[in-house]
Each structure stands twice: as C-alpha cells, then as structure tokens.
Amino acid sequence: MRPRTTRRLLTLTALAAAALTALTGCGASAHHDASRSQDAGTGSATASAPASTPPNPAPSPSSTVVSLPTGPRTELTVSQQTSVGPIYVTTLKGAKSGVSGKVWVWLPPQYNDPKYKDYGFPVITLYSGGSSAGYNTYTDQRQLGVQAMDVALAKQGKASPFIMIMPIQNFHDSDWYLQDCSDIPGQPKMGTWMGVDIPAFVRANFRTLRSRDGWGVTGASTGGFCSAKLALQFPQTFRAAVPVDGYFIPDSYYWRGHSKEQQANDPQLMVARNTADIDMLVTIGSKEAYGKQVVAAFMDVARKNKPLHLSYYELPHGDHLTSDFKKVIPMTLEFFTQHLLPPTAG
Numbered sequence: 267m268r269p270r271t272t273r274r275l276l277t278l279t280a281l282a283a284a285a286l287t288a289l290t291g292c293g294a295s296a297h298h299d300a301s302r303s304q305d306a307g308t309g310s311a312t313a314s315a316p317a318s319t320p321p322n323p324a325p326s327p328s329s330t331v332v333s334l335p336t337g338p339r340t341e342l343t344v345s346q347q348t349s350v351g352p353i354y355v356t357t358l359k360g361a362k363s364g365v366s367g368k369v370w371v372w373l374p375p376q377y378n379d380p381k382y383k384d385y386g387f388p389v390i391t392l393y394s395g396g397s398s399a400g401y402n403t404y405t406d407q408r409q410l411g412v413q414a415m416d417v418a419l420a421k422q423g424k425a426s427p428f429i430m431i432m433p434i435q436n437f438h439d440s441d442w443y444l445q446d447c448s449d450i451p452g453q454p455k456m457g458t459w460m461g462v463d464i465p466a467f468v469r470a471n472f473r474t475l476r477s478r479d480g481w482g483v484t485g486a487s488t489g490g491f492c493s494a495k496l497a498l499q500f501p502q503t504f505r506a507a508v509p510v511d512g513y514f515i516p517d518s519y520y521w522r523g524h525s526k527e528q529q530a531n532d533p534q535l536m537v538a539r540n541t542a543d544i545d546m547l548v549t550i551g552s553k554e555a556y557g558k559q560v561v562a563a564f565m566d567v568a569r570k571n572k573p574l575h576l577s578y579y580e581l582p583h584g585d586h587l588t589s590d591f592k593k594v595i596p597m598t599l600e601f602f603t604q605h606l607l608p609p610t611a612g
Contacts, residue, residue, distance in 0.1 A: 332386030332612030333469055333476040340471050342371060348407050350417045351375055358433075360463030363455035367434045369464060370405045372413050373472070374420070374427030376609060385609045386473045388480040390602055391431040391464065391496075395487030395511075395591070397444065398435035403486075403588065405432055410592050416599055425599040426608045429472055433464055435492060446516040447492035448531040451524050457531065460492070461500035475607055477505075482602045484508040486591040491516075494533045494546065494564075501542030506605040508547045508598045510591055511557060511584075514564040537568045545605040547577040549594050551584025577601070 345355035351373065359366040376382045392412065394403035404412050412430065419425035436445050437454070445456040465481070468474060475481075483504050485493040490512020497507035514533040521528040529535055546568070550561045558580075568576050579597060584590040 331476045332384070332610065333474045334386075334612070335472060336470050338470065340467060342471075345370055345405065346407075348372075348413060350413050353405050353413070353432075358459075358463065358467050360455075360459045361466070362462045363449075363458035365454045365456060365459035365463070367437075367459065368400065368402075369434075369467065370402055370432040372405075372430040372432070374416065374429065376420075376427045377429065377473070382609060384611045386475045386480065386612060387429045387609045388426055388482070388602070388606045389429045389431060389465075389468055389472075389474055390482040390484060390606075391433065391460075391493075393433070393435055393447070393483070393485030393489030393492040395485075395489055395588070397439045397441070398488065399437055399439045400434055402432040402434060404430070409588050410595065412595050412599075415595050419596060419599055419603075424596075425603045426606070428599070428602065429468070429474065431464060431468055433460065435488065442519045444488065444518040445520070446518045446531065447495055448516060449527075450518065450520045450531075451527055453520050457496075457499065461496050461503060465500075465503050475610060477607065478503055479505045479607045480610075482506040482508070482606050484510065484598055484602075485512070486510040486588075487512065487586065491533070494548075495531065495536070497544055497546065498533055498536040498540055498542075499531070501540070501544055504544070506545040506547075506602055508549070508601055510549045510594055510598065511551060511554065511586055512548075513557075513560050534564050534567055537564070537571055537574060540571050540574055543573050543575070545575045545577070545601075547579065547598070547601045549579045549581060549597070551581045551586060551590050553583060553585045557586060 340356050340358070342354035342356050344352045346353050354371045356369055357366055358369045374387065377387060392404040404410055407414065416425055416428055420427045435447060445453060447460055448457040449455040481504050483493045483496050484507065490509035491514060493507045494509040494512060494514060497504040516528055516531050548561055548565060550557045565576065565578065568574055579594065581590060581594055584593065
C-alpha cells in the first residue's frame with residue numbers, strides 16, 4: 267500500500283500549515299507524564315513500549331458491567347473461513363445515519379466457549395488504508411492476519427481476545443473524493459454511521475462491555491485518520507485509539523464550500539479542544555520523511571492536551587507499506603490490552 271500521490275501530499279502540507287495557524291493562541295497547557303516516557307528499545311518511542319511490556323492485571327469482574335445483546339439480531343453470513351474461526355459479513359443500514367455499508371465481524375474463539383458464556387468482550391474497530399470502498403484489508407489473512415495474531419498473543423497472555431469489527435469507509439475508489447469518516451454536507455453521514463450506528467449494531471448482536479473502557483479504534487493510513495478522528499469525536503464510545511501511519515487533516519474535495527464543517531472534523535483542531543480521557547498510540551515508519559512531519563505536527567498540538575495520554579512509536583526502517591503496517595499489529599493489540607478492560611464476567 268503506497269502513500270497518496272505527491273499532489274495530495276502537497277495539499278496536506280498546505281492544510282497542516284493552515285491548521286497550525288488556526289490553533290495559535292488556543293491556550294492549552296503543556297502536558298508531560300514523565301512516568302510514561304522511556305526508550306522502547308527498538309526504534310524511538312514516547313511512553314512505555316507496548317510490545318515489551320506485559321498487560322496490566324485484569325480487573326475484577328465487579329469492575330464493569332456486561333452489555334448483553336439488545337437486538338434486533340442482524341443476519342450475518344460467513345465471508346471466509348480462517349484458521350482462527352470465520353469472518354462474518356453483513357450490510358448494515360444505520361438507523362441514525364441512513365447509510366448502508368458492509369461490515370465484517372470476527373469473534374475470538376473464547377466468545378463461543380461455554381466457559382465464557384457470561385463474559386462481555388472488548389471491541390476494537392479496524393479501518394484499513396486506501397479508499398476501503400467495498401473492502402477492508404484487515405479481513406485479509408495473507409496481508410495482515412490480525413485475527414491470528416490476536417489468538418497467538420492471547421495464548422501467551424500478551425493480548426486480550428477482542429471482538430473485531432471491520433467496516434468499509436467509502437463508496438468510490440478515489441483518493442480525492444473520500445468521505446473522510448465524516449458527515450460532509452450533501453454526502454452520506456459516514457461519521458454518524460461509524461460512530462453511532464456501528465457501535466449500536468455491535469451492542470445489539472454481541473456480548474460487550476457497557477463502559478467505554480471496553481472499546482478501541484485503530485486503522486492504517488486513511489484508516490489512521492479515521493481512528494484518531496472517531497476517538498476524538500465519539501469519546502463517549504472509544505477509550506483508546508491507534509492511528510498507524512495516519513494523517514490528521516480532512517482533505518476530501520467533498521469539503522469544498524464547507525470550511526466550517528471541515529474544521530469541525532479536523533483531528534488536528536479537535537485534539538486541542540478535547541476534554542476526554544483518551545489513550546492514543548501514534549505510529550509512523552522511520553523511512554517516511556513526509557509522514558513524520560505530519561505526525562510531528564499533530565503531536566505538537568496533542569501533547570498540550572492534558573486529558574489525552576499520548577504515546578509514540580517509530581518503526582525502524584518502516585515505510586508506508588501494508589507489510590510494515592503488519593509489523594505494528596502486535597504492539598497495537600498489546601496497547602489495547604493495556605488500556606482497555608479484558609473479557610469480564612457480568
């Protein structure tokens with residue numbers, strides 16, 4: 267998976283400069299937690315390195331409440347069989363947004379184990395790179411294999427077994443006309459579909475955790491933008507986010523004529539006014555000169571937001587490639603394990 271075209275990257279550079287100008291004088295105070303800053307051992311990192319740190323001890327069952335399926339039940343069909351269980355698919359028409367789009371679902375083996383029949387499970391939503399129009403690369407076992415990694419890490423006690431939700435992001439395969447995971451005027455309400463309708467679908471069909479401490483969102487490239495943006499927009503739902511090789515400014519041509527709404531959906535501006543307790547791990551490849559500038563611009567603002575707990579990881583020799591996105595999956599799963607509640611009995 268390659269970066270976007272040079273023209274698009276230049277557009278993002280100009281937008282980043284404008285966003286930083288808009289943030290001048292916002293008055294946020296600097297935040298630094300010395301206990302969360304240390305050398306990761308490989309690459310560079312701010313905050314403890316998830317890949318080398320064991321998960322936090324599991325809270326007691328009384329620390330959360332299980333959310334049982336509320337219904338109505340959605341018809342799911344098997345999209346593919348994997349070595350770690352089936353991946354299901356459905357076309358979800360959102361009650362709030364009116365948007366219809368494909369959503370893939372994977373349940374960890376423990377979900378249907380009788381020993382876990384009274385347990386609710388943490389949920390992570392994964393958004394892939396590219397346009398993700400009609401597909402989600404996180405369902406691809408050859409390219410990413412995130413489900414098999416979760417099973418392997420869970421057996422080692424390094425990761426929780428997560429329910430994984432993998433939606434589409436767009437309806438057209440175009441770098442220029444993207445929905446930007448937002449409610450762009452005159453376009454399908456993708457932000458509402460992703461931030462309201464999809465969590466409602468998950469709660470209607472599966473045993474989850476009632477608290478936001480059981481919900482995370484991640485993605486790579488365009489999916490990285492979505493994960494940061496959705497966590498900041500819907501903190502009542504998402505406690506943690508991992509944008510992988512993402513960018514942080516909405517730049518779809520659909521925003522033309524809607525600058526006010528565009529700024530309201532700009533993560534680089536949203537993070538400055540964030541008031542929610544959010545854990546966020548931002549990653550980038552060391553070979554991505556432009557990508558590192560994009561991440562640095564976002565982090566310069568994000569570090570000043572006290573409620574946001576920001577971590578950073580730079581993948582040694584990493585580039586903007588799916589094969590390198592795959593390398594940070596174990597770290598991503600361990601980060602969520604550290605910052606979200608584990609499967610918990612009600």
